[in-house]
Amino acid sequence: MGVLVASHPANACTTIDPPPPLPPSFNATTTKFVVLIKRYDCNFDIKVLNAQQAGYDAAIVHNVYSEILLNMNYSNETIAEQINIPSVFTSYYASHILRNYIIPEQG
Template identity: 45%
Template sequence: MWCLLPTPLCLISVFLLLQAPVAEVFLYVVYKQNSTCMDFRALSACFGPPVPREGLRGYLTEAAPANACQPIGSPPASSNSSEVFIALIRRSGCPFGVKVLHAQQAGYKAAIVHNVNAEQLVSMVADDKEIRQQIAIQSVFMGKSASKHLKRASRYEKGQFWSHLLKYSAYIVIPYVIQEFGFMINVVVCTITLVVCARWYKKGQKITVCTFKRGDKYDTCVICMAEYEDGDQLKILPCSHAWNTHTQILV
């Protein structure tokens, strides 16, 4: 689909990659310019509706003012009422909820907030309950480098862009699956190790010690084959064999 808007805009796609209960939700923001597709990892906000599983596609425009701490300008006028506009907003200056609410009030259907001096992804929260209840658009957070690419694309002179939603493939999901399974494997290995050590310790506690006397049924060490003498300290194994406590066992 070719961009028919008179202003240089970038058609981007936001689609859900993985969503797990009580876990962070990672998304990929994708734009396609001259058949070159780039994807960036982002993090869904803790307020407002989640990005739909089928994805969200729309035209990207930079907010003015850039941090959206005051009411921002409306999206470019369009003859097609079904077109979606996404605001690109800079972090800092005011709470995340205020930024997204200003984008919503200006007519944007979604908002992308980006970091300023770091690539770290932050979980956006809205502490103000009144503001949180008003927010009805999706929003995500991304790093500094990703925002630079999107800004460069949105300022492209010709404005001839087309895009389509990309289905996430196995090579994108595999790293996250491996990471989760790696953690589970570590937990299982640690648990097995603890159980084995606990059982070994309990068995060690069951070994009894007695003093040898002439006439006892134990007369020869099962390890060094030496005969016991009166007063020797013997360890009785669970298998009913005994050995001299002075005998050194090499493993």
């Protein structure tokens, strides 16, 4: 099971807030945290590394006002080598659907 959390700050170009405490009904040993990140303002590898360093288990980067999908290429090999979590890029529309699954107290 996973918990989806909106990134704060939304673009994840700097340090982001860590995952919030789990609701009591979730199993802490099996629940993973996934962060939803807005595209632009910095490179994909920086966004994903910031998510990983904050304690997230996966990252979803979404486009802004566009349905175009892109490959998330890295810009810095040193940064890319530090990334161990999975990440995916999705459309703006998909991000709105995903936001329906964010637990209100989770951001």
